Amino acid sequence: QVQLVQSGAEVKKPGASVKVSCKASGYTFTGYYMHWVRQAPGQGLEWMGRINPNSGGTNYAQKFQGRVTMTRDTSISTAYMELSRLRSDDTAVYYCARDRITIFGVVTRGYYYYGMDVWGQGTTVTVSS
Amino acid sequence: QSALTQPASVSGSPGQSITISCTGTSSDVGGYNYVSWYQQHPGKAPKLMIYEVSNRPSGVSNRFSGSKSGNTASLTISGLQAEDEADYYCSSYTSSSTGVVFGGGTKLTVL
Numbered sequence: 001q002v003q004l005v006q007s008g009a010e011v012k013k014p015g016a017s018v019k020v021s022c023k024a025s026g027y028t029f030t031g032y033y034m035h036w037v038r039q040a041p042g043q044g045l046e047w048m049g050r051i052n053p054n055s056g057g058t059n060y061a062q063k064f065q066g067r068v069t070m071t072r073d074t075s076i077s078t079a080y081m082e083l084s085r086l087r088s089d090d091t092a093v094y095y096c097a098r099d100r101i102t103i104f105g106v107v108t109r110g111y112y113y114y115g116m117d118v119w120g121q122g123t124t125v126t127v128s129s
Numbered sequence: 130q131s132a133l134t135q136p137a138s139v140s141g142s143p144g145q146s147i148t149i150s151c152t153g154t155s156s157d158v159g160g161y162n163y164v165s166w167y168q169q170h171p172g173k174a175p176k177l178m179i180y181e182v183s184n185r186p187s188g189v190s191n192r193f194s195g196s197k198s199g200n201t202a203s204l205t206i207s208g209l210q211a212e213d214e215a216d217y218y219c220s221s222y223t224s225s226s227t228g229v230v231f232g233g234g235t236k237l238t239v240l
Contacts, residue, residue, distance in 0.1 A: 035229070037175075037231075044132065044218060044231060044232070044233045044234040045167070045169075045175065045218050045220070045231045045234070046231060047220070047228060047229040047230065047231060049228065050228070050229075059226075059227060059228055060228075061226060061228055061229075062225075062226050095174060095175075097175075100177070100180055100186075111227060112161060112163045112222045113163045113165070113220070113221070113222035113228075113229050114163065114165075114180060114181065115165040115177050115180035115181070115186075116165070116167075116175075116177060117177045117180075117186060119174035119175060119176075120174065121174060122174055
């Protein structure tokens with residue numbers, strides 16, 4: 001079955017970096033965009049950006065520009081999200097989520113937003129001194 | 130970019146219908162038919178319920194429907210059931226960043 005499995009919980013100090021992984025299975029990893037979304041405790045969802053696993057191309061939310069880096073390793077069907085210069089307000093659950101349509105579909109229909117149909121289980125990142 | 134605006138909470142009795150609104154601008158909800166809705170139960174990952182304003186993914190109950198008028202999208206749940214009690218989030222494409230923006234979320238309570 002289609003599945004996204006994320007890495008385990010992390011505890012980091014302010015100023016450090018964290019790298020979260022998301023391993024895909026059950027579908028062609030390079031065929032779909034991967035989004036990253038986070039959720040602070042008791043708060044709503046916040047989109048961080050997306051990566052094209054085929055080309056490596058990225059699109060980051062303005063808020064995270066300069067602090068976030070999304071990469072992938074196609075040989076192991078894994079996407080990564082690294083956030084640097086961590087602050088206490090980066091404490092959150094971080095999710096990876098697959099785009100609903102294929103990259104070919106995006107090329108055909110346009111670079112918009114078609115929904116996220118498969119989600120990882122989430123990775124808790126705690127930033128504390 | 131600013132989050133889309135949703136009511137903090139809505140409630141309804143079993144069997145009733147409720148509607149959750151999601152207000153944006155002409156740069157997001159009003160300008161494009163790329164609105165999605167997600168359901169999230171406590172401690173769980175979100176689940177896609179509606180995509181492209183009014184389409185249901187396979188396996189989602191037809192009690193869930195979506196629509197849009199101007200800068201406001203809506204999610205309607207008919208025949209409320211206890212299991213519908215959850216948080217609901219709208220999201221939209223935004224031309225501000227060629228990315229995605231979420232609403233603040235609405236807590237649905239089934240009385």
